[in-house]
Amino acid sequence: MTRHAEAAIIVIGTELLHEGRVDTNGPAIAAALAGEGFDPVIKITVGDDTEAISAAFRVAAGRAGLIVACGGLGPTFDDLTREAVAGAFSLGLKRSPEIRGAIMKMYGKRGLVAPESAFRMADLIEGAEALANRHGSAPGQMLHGPPTIALVPGVPVEMEAMLHEEILPRLRALGLARPPARRIFRITGLFESQAEQRVRPALERHPGIQPTILAAPGQVTLILRSHESGAAELASAADEVRALLGDAIFSEAEEGIETVVGRLLAAEGKSLATAESCTAGMLGAMITSVAGSSAWYRGGVICYADDLKGGLLGVPADVIGEKGAVSEETARAMAEGARVRLSSDFALSVTGVAGPGGGGPGKPVGLVWIALAGPDGTSACELRLGGARSVIRELSCRAALDLLRLRLGHAGGHAG
């Protein structure tokens, strides 16, 4: 096998082709394999059809030394992966008495008798090793090739556990996995193209480093990988990237800005409240997506109707009347009102025109004001955003969190 072993992923399920169902298993498997030094060259999605699955395996075997396939291992009539793989490589299927016994026992525990169909899950492909399924009943299977073939169930939690606990350790033990060195930078406040332009000099100086840039609303991820060049070159490229991006880097780990802000607040023993208009709770929901956030988040006010900006937060009616609900003054008053009324150290506010309606002269769709009130005063920031309603709202939330990150003195991305 070459240094960068090629890998193929096969994802099985008619719903992925007919109903617009988005596949998250395939990307998770591909990313995990890339993280182990494999080069994922192809992903094939097919429906629950024996002939189509067999054909996918034959195509994959022609392109890769490792095939990981997901789905079609359950007990029902449309679970056809076992038969299809056996057929593709002219192998037999043999019912394993051990797995059969385990299935009977599992049903027995619940006071049920296993239907005959359940024992199909005990059919092992000739030469395959069964893989334990910690979260479900369908075992996986692994064939030592070439090509090496691993079959995992399509239920995400079952797939994840089997991939990380059964398959990757075996690939490492076999010497097939060779994790490349890798650095990740999470960036905010810049668009993908701006981030790319800023770091270009560093990337041009280090052609041995493979960069990847990914964008989500309000968040850019830059990954540097080094297969061939040494650790020293990766470290040097990372240092240059750090210098070029400065405090636009909010983390050097796989985490969102809400996690970073939470950690900073927890470290300082400070609390946060929110006052939201156009995002209407999205900022609060984002902050509390982090488990344990009750340690730093107190709560918030959603003042979608303008009179509630006064009633719940004390924003003076004449501020809204003269400056408008989407204005620096209103954003400041919302943050200050939330800080006092919810007794928090800091308060963030968001008010804007998320669209598609609601724009007006001087207040176009995408105009958003965010503000941060704290013990050392209040700051505010105007955003002029583009995109769909959902994108404008998500960007606004991340921008607000970034205001707090920078206030908390988190400059630069040196992981803690």
Place this chain on the structure above:
Amino acid sequence: MTRHAEAAIIVIGTELLHEGRVDTNGPAIAAALAGEGFDPVIKITVGDDTEAISAAFRVAAGRAGLIVACGGLGPTFDDLTREAVAGAFSLGLKRSPEIRGAIMKMYGKRGLVAPESAFRMADLIEGAEALANRHGSAPGQMLHGPPTIALVPGVPVEMEAMLHEEILPRLRALGLARPPARRIFRITGLFESQAEQRVRPALERHPGIQPTILAAPGQVTLILRSHESGAAELASAADEVRALLGDAIFSEAEEGIETVVGRLLAAEGKSLATAESCTAGMLGAMITSVAGSSAWYRGGVICYADDLKGGLLGVPADVIGEKGAVSEETARAMAEGARVRLSSDFALSVTGVAGPGGGGPGKPVGLVWIALAGPDGTSACELRLGGARSVIRELSCRAALDLLRLRLGHAGGHAG
């Protein structure tokens, strides 16, 4: 071409294989083609590599009469789809003077000179028709086969417009598209397996109808399709499904429960407020994901810290002390407090243990109380949910909205 023409989708982009980036273009294309009566039999994802793209087209051409490929049509060095398709089918590439002129003009308008690389977008595959790109600069291409091949850009908004405005109309005009009759049911309050069990008798009586069931947290979608059998059989199956599911059906269109509830509130001229603890704004954000929601949503209170349940909503301290923050009494008091303090006709509340921490004796992770206060009184409902923190929170929000839907007298799923 057979009645159900087979279609293949090819998605191009290294980031989809290396970084765990989830592909939404492929599913959108597949679903659109299925909606036009095609049978999407395979989707192949490959990186930005000419040989790999060519190979994918050859595999696809062996399995389908229609190939739609997405990505790799831009001007940069890693946009290789044009060359790869030409290579796969031994066709030439010819630079179109018209497209070249349009590119020069487009750059000129912004006061820029087009770089030489931009003109690669004018390279048409021999025999191909250029497809207009209303949202970007890279035109698509269509080759009249067999196989019929359509190339679209990877930027989602560009892909969507080109697919629906350029490609599908051409496929219909050619007589290749044959939309099947279709009914959709959006269901809440039942798990996927429960919904399936309930409708099974109807499906067994109508074997000519193809059913599909899809699940998301708190929402099941049932689709019935009729290719072969007539409109009468589909209507009869739909009537039976409607009778079996009753008011578990919240819509017979492609819309979420937040849209249905918004429409019901708007129709009655009633307003809504929210009081959230464990969901911390997710319910408000969900309600306001519907454009125009300011017509019925007033705002809400996020009382994540227990003292705010008293301070902002007037929940008596002894209720929280004796019954706990996660209790029927607290949920009721939160909803009633929000209704009064935010001056709304209705108010929904959510308080629960979303996990992973925070559970306790008698209050396990997944225990959630929701309540609805309205002009005719307050009702409450206990949920015992499983799954990840994010799933428990999303389920709670949808269950709360369903409480209001049923209160508003929306029984049965007859679309308005």
